Amino acid sequence: MPQYPRxxxxxxxxxxxxxxxxxxxxxxxxxxxxxxxxxxxGEHPAQYLTLDRAxxxxxxxxxxxxxxxAHREPLVIDEVQRVPELLLAIKAEVDRDRRPGRFLLTxxxxxxxxxxxxxxxxxxxxxxxxxxxxxxxxxxxxxxFIDTVFSEALPTPKSTPVRKAxxxxxxxxxxxxxxxxxxxxxxxxxxxxxxxxxxSYLNTLVLRDVRDLSNIMGLSDLPRxxxxxxxxxGSLVNYAELARDAxxxxxxxxxxxxxxQAVFLAWTVxxxxxxxxxxxxxxxxxxxxxxxxxxxxxxxxxxxxxxSSPGIGPLLENFVALELLKQRSWSNTRPEILHFRxxxxxxxDLILEAKxxxxxxxIEVKAGATVRSDDFKGLxxxxxxxxxxxxxxxxxxxxxxxxxxxxxxxAMPVSSLWQVGxxxxxx
Numbered sequence: 001m002p003q004y005p006r007x008x009x010x011x012x013x014x015x016x017x018x019x020x021x022x023x024x025x026x027x028x029x030x031x032x033x034x035x036x037x038x039x040x041x042g043e044h045p046a047q048y049l050t051l052d053r054a055x056x057x058x059x060x061x062x063x064x065x066x067x068x069x070a071h072r073e074p075l076v077i078d079e080v081q082r083v084p085e086l087l088l089a090i091k092a093e094v095d096r097d098r099r100p101g102r103f104l105l106t107x108x109x110x111x112x113x114x115x116x117x118x119x120x121x122x123x124x125x126x127x128x129x130x131x132x133x134x135x136x137x138x139x140x141x142x143x144x145f146i147d148t149v150f151s152e153a154l155p156t157p158k159s160t161p162v163r164k165a166x167x168x169x170x171x172x173x174x175x176x177x178x179x180x181x182x183x184x185x186x187x188x189x190x191x192x193x194x195x196x197x198x199x200s201y202l203n204t205l206v207l208r209d210v211r212d213l214s215n216i217m218g219l220s221d222l223p224r225x226x227x228x229x230x231x232x233x234g235s236l237v238n239y240a241e242l243a244r245d246a247x248x249x250x251x252x253x254x255x256x257x258x259x260x261q262a263v264f265l266a267w268t269v270x271x272x273x274x275x276x277x278x279x280x281x282x283x284x285x286x287x288x289x290x291x292x293x294x295x296x297x298x299x300x301x302x303x304x305x306x307x308s309s310p311g312i313g314p315l316l317e318n319f320v321a322l323e324l325l326k327q328r329s330w331s332n333t334r335p336e337i338l339h340f341r342x343x344x345x346x347x348x349d350l351i352l353e354a355k356x357x358x359x360x361x362x363i364e365v366k367a368g369a370t371v372r373s374d375d376f377k378g379l380x381x382x383x384x385x386x387x388x389x390x391x392x393x394x395x396x397x398x399x400x401x402x403x404x405x406x407x408x409x410x411a412m413p414v415s416s417l418w419q420v421g422x423x424x425x426x427x
Contacts, residue, residue: 001187004137006035007330008130015126016044016074016101020094023080023121026130027264027289028108028209029182029201033078035130036106040076046104047071050078057082064089073102081107082212087120094124109213113262131264132181132290134326135418144421146324146331149361149392150354154410170369170398173414174305174312177319180292181326191301198296202226209263221248225256229266229286230297234314234321234349236283236341237268264289269321272338272351272360274385285339291319316414317349317365320396323417324350324363335361346381348393359391369399371411379409 008024012035015022024032033050040046049071051057060067064085068075080086090103111127136143148154179186179194182201188194206222225246232242243253260266268284288294295301298311305312324337335352340362350363362382366375379393393409396416403411413419 001183003034004031004133004183005140005142006031006130007134007137007142008128009035009039011128011330012039012104013043015128016104018100019124019126020098020100021090021103021105021121021125022101023105023107023111023125023127024130025107025109025111025127027132027182028205029184030130030132030264031183032106032108032130034183036076036078036104039104040074044074044101044104046074046076048076048078051082052079060086065092068093074104075102076104076106078106079108080105081109081111084120091120091124094121098124108209108263110262110264113258129329131322131326131329133183133186134181134323135176136327138181138186139418141418142330143323143327143418144331145417146327146335146352147333148421149352149394150333150335150359154392154408171305173398174316175302177291177315178295178300178302180290180295181322182290182292185292194292195296198293201293205263205265210259213259213262221246222256222260225253226260226265227297229260230288230294231311233287233294234285234317237286238283265293267325269337269339269350272340272353282341287318287321289322291315291322294318313365313367316367316398320363320365320414320417321350324352327417340378340382340385342381342385344381346378348378348382351382354391358389360386360389361391362393364393364395365414366395366397369397371395371397371399371403371405373405375411376405376409 012022012024024036026032037048040048049056051060060083064083068086068089077086094102134143178191185194185197188197202223210222228242228245239250239253243250246253248256257266261268265288267287267289269287270284271282273282294315298315300311300315321337328334328337333354335354338351338353340348340351348362349365351360352363353360362379364375364379375395376393379395383390383393391408395405395411396414397411398414400413401411402413402416405411
C-alpha cells in the first residue's frame with residue numbers, strides 16, 4: 001500500500017515533547033497504526049504493542065498494572081479502548097513520573113465521548129484526531145485553504161493562480177468524493193471492490209467495535225439507522241422524526257447516535273448565533289465521517305453524478321465539510337466549524353469561526369458549475385447578521401473559475417480546497 005504523508009505528525013511529535021500521555025484517536029482503518037509504528041521506528045523510538053493481537057489483549061486484561069510494568073518505555077499501545085483498565089495503570093505510572101512522551105496511545109473510539117476513559121487521564125494527556133486521508137495528503141501537498149481564506153487579501157488568479165488541473169473537472173471532483181479517504185478503500189481499483197470493502201468495514205464496526213464499547217441491545221438496528229442518517233446529511237437534525245423512521249424511542253436513538261459518533265461514523269455541526277450561548281439551543285447538522293462510505297450507503301456510483309440526481313448536493317457538502325475538518329487539525333487558524341440558519345430562513349452550509357469569534361468565513365457549497373448572484377443570498381444574510389465579524393464569503397462550485405461577486409464575496413472551484421495555499425514537501 002502506498003505511504004502517504006500525515007500532516008498531523010508534527011502535532012503528535014510536539015505533544016510527545018511535553019506531555020506524558022498522547023492519545024491519537026480516529027476511525028478504524030484511518031491509518032493510526034501505520035503512523036504510530038512509523039514514529040516508534042524513527043522519530044519517537046518506542047516499543048509498539050497492539051491490542052488487536054489475542055495474546056497481547058489477554059495479557060492486558062488479566063493484569064493491567066503488570067502489563068504496563070513489564071514493558072519498556074516509551075510505549076505505544078494500539079487500540080487502547082479495548083482494555084479501559086489500562087488507563088488506570090497508566091495514570092498510576094504518570095502520577096509517579098510525569099516525564100513527557102512516556103505513552104502514545106491510539107484508539108478507534110472517541111475517548112472524549114467515553115467518560116470512564118477520558119476522566120482517568122484529565123490533565124495528563126493530549127488528545128489528537130487522525131481522520132481518513134485528505135485530498136492534499138493523497139496528492140502529497142499540504143493544503144492551506146483555511147489559513148488562506150482568513151488572510152487579509154484573498155489570492156486571486158493574478159497573484160496566486162489556482163492551478164489548471166484535472167481536479168477542476170466535475171467528473172474528477174466526484175471521483176474523489178466517491179473514493180473517500182480510507183487508505184485501503186482508496187487503493188481499490190473498481191467501485192465493486194470498494195463496495196465489498198465498505199460492507200466488511202461496517203460489519204466490523206457494528207459486530208466488534210460498537211459492541212465492545214456499549215451494552216446497547218439491538219445493534220442490528222444500527223445499519224438501518226445509518227441509512228436513515230445518510231439520507232439526511234447536511235440537514236438539520238429532527239430527533240423526533242428520525243426516531244419515528246428508525247422505529248426507536250428518542251432516548252435509544254440518542255444513545256445510538258452517541259455510539260456512532262464515538263466510533264467516528266457520524267459527527268455533528270452546531271449552529272452559529274451572534275449570542276454564543278444560544279448555540280446549544282438550536283438544531284445541529286449531521287454528517288458522516290467519510291464520503292466514500294456515504295456514497296456506499298446511498299448506493300451512489302459514477303453513473304449517478306448528474307447535478308439533478310438526488311443526494312448529490314448533500315454528498316458534496318459532506319465532502320467539503322470533511323476536508324475542512326481534516327485541514328483544521330493542522331491549520332494555524334484552527335477555526336470552529338458551524339452552520340447558519342437565520343430567522344428569515346436564510347442558510348449558509350458551513351461557517352469557519354476563528355478563536356474567540358472575532359472573525360468568520362461563510363462557506364456555501366453548490367453541486368453545479370454555473371454561479372449566479374442569487375446563490376449568495378445566504379452569505380449576504382450572514383454578513384448582515386455578523387457585522388464586522390464577517391470576514392469573507394466563499395461559494396464553492398464544480399466549475400473552474402474564481403469569480404468575485406462583490407466585496408469579499410467569491411465563487412471558487414471546490415478544488416480550491418486542495419489547490420489554494422498548498423505547500424510542497426511538508427508532512
